[in-house]
Amino acid sequence: MSEKKIIVIGAGLGGLSAAISLKQAGYAVEIFEKNEQIGGKLNVLKECGYTFDLGPSILTLPHIFERLFTRSGKRMSDYFTLRALRPHWRNFFADGITLDLYPEPEKMAAEARKVGEPPENIERFLKYSADLYDLTNEGYFEAGLDNWRDFARHYGPWKFFKFDLFRSMHQGVNAHLQTQYFRDIFDFFIKYVGSSAYRAPAFMNSLPTIQFRYDLWYVDGGLYNIARGLDRLLAEIGVPVHLNAEVSEVRREEGRVTGLVANGRFHAADIIVSNMEVIPAYEKLLSADKKFIASLEKKLEPACSGLVLDLGLDCQYQQLAHHNFFFSGHQREHFKTVFEKHELPADPTIYLVAASKTDGTVAPPGCDCLKILPHIPYINDDHPLTREDYLRFKDRIIDKLERMGLKNLRQHIVFEHVLTPPDIREKYNSNKGSIYGVVSDRWKNLAFKAPKQSTLYQNLFFVGGSVNPGGGMPMVVLCGQNVAKKIVAWDKP
Ligand SMILES: Cc1cc2nc3c(=O)[nH]c(=O)nc-3n(C[C@H](O)[C@H](O)[C@H](O)COP(=O)(O)OP(=O)(O)OC[C@H]3O[C@@H](n4cnc5c(N)ncnc54)[C@H](O)[C@@H]3O)c2cc1C
Numbered sequence: 001m002s003e004k005k006i007i008v009i010g011a012g013l014g015g016l017s018a019a020i021s022l023k024q025a026g027y028a029v030e031i032f033e034k035n036e037q038i039g040g041k042l043n044v045l046k047e048c049g050y051t052f053d054l055g056p057s058i059l060t061l062p063h064i065f066e067r068l069f070t071r072s073g074k075r076m077s078d079y080f081t082l083r084a085l086r087p088h089w090r091n092f093f094a095d096g097i098t099l100d101l102y103p104e105p106e107k108m109a110a111e112a113r114k115v116g117e118p119p120e121n122i123e124r125f126l127k128y129s130a131d132l133y134d135l136t137n138e139g140y141f142e143a144g145l146d147n148w149r150d151f152a153r154h155y156g157p158w159k160f161f162k163f164d165l166f167r168s169m170h171q172g173v174n175a176h177l178q179t180q181y182f183r184d185i186f187d188f189f190i191k192y193v194g195s196s197a198y199r200a201p202a203f204m205n206s207l208p209t210i211q212f213r214y215d216l217w218y219v220d221g222g223l224y225n226i227a228r229g230l231d232r233l234l235a236e237i238g239v240p241v242h243l244n245a246e247v248s249e250v251r252r253e254e255g256r257v258t259g260l261v262a263n264g265r266f267h268a269a270d271i272i273v274s275n276m277e278v279i280p281a282y283e284k285l286l287s288a289d290k291k292f293i294a295s296l297e298k299k300l301e302p303a304c305s306g307l308v309l310d311l312g313l314d315c316q317y318q319q320l321a322h323h324n325f326f327f328s329g330h331q332r333e334h335f336k337t338v339f340e341k342h343e344l345p346a347d348p349t350i351y352l353v354a355a356s357k358t359d360g361t362v363a364p365p366g367c368d369c370l371k372i373l374p375h376i377p378y379i380n381d382d383h384p385l386t387r388e389d390y391l392r393f394k395d396r397i398i399d400k401l402e403r404m405g406l407k408n409l410r411q412h413i414v415f416e417h418v419l420t421p422p423d424i425r426e427k428y429n430s431n432k433g434s435i436y437g438v439v440s441d442r443w444k445n446l447a448f449k450a451p452k453q454s455t456l457y458q459n460l461f462f463v464g465g466s467v468n469p470g471g472g473m474p475m476v477v478l479c480g481q482n483v484a485k486k487i488v489a490w491d492k493p
Pocket residue numbers: 009010011012013014015032033034035038039040041042054055056057058059060245246247248275276277306308373427428429430435436437463464465466470471472473474476
């Protein structure tokens with residue numbers, strides 16, 4: 001049993017997973033969190049009888065979360081209740097076509113036939129996706145590979161080429177599917193990591209498998225119940241969490257970190273794990289020089305941000321499913337505008353979640369609660385948009401939803417809450433308001449994020465969306481488990 005002390009900066013899912021996994025490995029662990037509650041971007045808003053998931057609303061790969069509980073001798077089902085959703089998503093197109101996604105092949109085939117997509121194309125595409133997933137999962141995900149050297153050693157030259165390295169995600173989709181409908185739908189799986197299907201490497205086509213093989217889940221009462229469950233687990237296994245405790249500095253001595261300062265007090269640590277994103281942490285806590293930051297910025301461009309619009313309605317829209325996508329008429333343009341021109345898109349693809357379709361506790365009877373999330377560019381600090389710019393964009397979103405069938409939406413709003421990229425940056429210290437950490441871009445980083453161990457200080461580690469394997473709830477939880485393994489291997493070789 002080690003007596004060493006590890007401090008985790010930040011109680012996002014990545015930080016919580018690292019803290020629990022390190023405690024399980026025998027360390028004394030404490031967490032310092034700047035906000036008044038744990039969970040980070042996994043956040044909740046309760047107002048006027050409505051409950052909104054302010055952050056994530058789609059849960060995938062729950063077996064990764066389950067490990068946090070089983071390795072502590074507990075059962076996740078004693079902490080929160082999962083429910084598989086049908087359909088997974090409903091997709092609305094500008095011409096009035098609506099298509100649902102189902103993991104059951106017969107149901108999916110019926111949807112494909114509606115628009116003349118041969119069901120065999122979908123089956124072939126999902127087989128291609130599953131092969132990419134299995135390949136990516138055994139090394140990049142589960143072995144926690146961090147860079148090209150790790151990759152080459154783990155996979156060897158032959159397996160390496162099975163990653164479909166010479167195509168973009170969109171080219172991989174196009175090669176398998178023939179209708180614009182299904183091309184747009186499967187391109188938009190890139191939403192899970194806030195990137196562009198035209199810039200992401202083809203192996204990101206592994207993403208549909210996380211849904212089609214492992215299902216898509218809701219947590220009864222709202223996804224914030226995951227954070228509540230983890231809070232209970234932390235208390236049971238003895239990990240103290242200091243809330244309202246923003247870390248302002250990490251102290252260093254001779255190539256090592258020695259502890260940190262929170263609320264004006266120094267706390268010594270043998271090892272520090274930062275769940276604050278890599279670039280903000282080096283800039284603000286470690287005062288890294290400009291040249292080093294510039295070298296990180298070149299590879300670790302932020303993923304997109306989002307406008308998070310929560311609406312409490314006095315009615316229900318019967319045509320909505322739990323998860324809905326309202327597609328852009330020009331999705332290529334949407335990706336180009338957000339990820340290359342870095343401008344607000346004229347006609348974005350919009351994600352809309354209506355948890356009230358599944359869960360009667362999140363809205364008053366007969367009412368819907370909607371969370372609406374168009375992906376938009378991260379903050380450009382040289383030419384920042386104003387709150388008014390974002391609110392004008394919000395109006396454009398509501399216009400589009402009204403046009404695509406949510407008749408008189410404006411008139412039915414009885415509660416409204418808006419989070420803009422600057423709000424997101426301020427709340428979570430995320431780099432330029434990014435919501436998924438680092439972008440997956442085949443030209444900039446081939447989808448690699450930062451390594452888990454600092455290149456400057458050997459006893460400083462990172463966890464979360466800016467670190468491999470990247471953003472999304474299951475990935476940051478996996479990252480927390482992998483960083484714990486890495487620390488144990490480094491500390492007790
Ligand atoms: C609107 C939205 C929708 C999303 N939808 C989905 C979805 O449907 N499915 C999905 O899987 N993922 C989704 N995501 C992404 C997912 O939420 C994130 O990838 C994941 O929760 C990030 O976890 P993290 O641990 O990396 O970081 P965070 O959650 O950002 O946690 C970092 C923590 O560190 C704290 N912190 C930062 N600096 C300091 C400091 N100096 N001192 C102390 N504490 C500090 C922050 O307050 C925060 O609590 C969504 C995100 C958003 C915002």
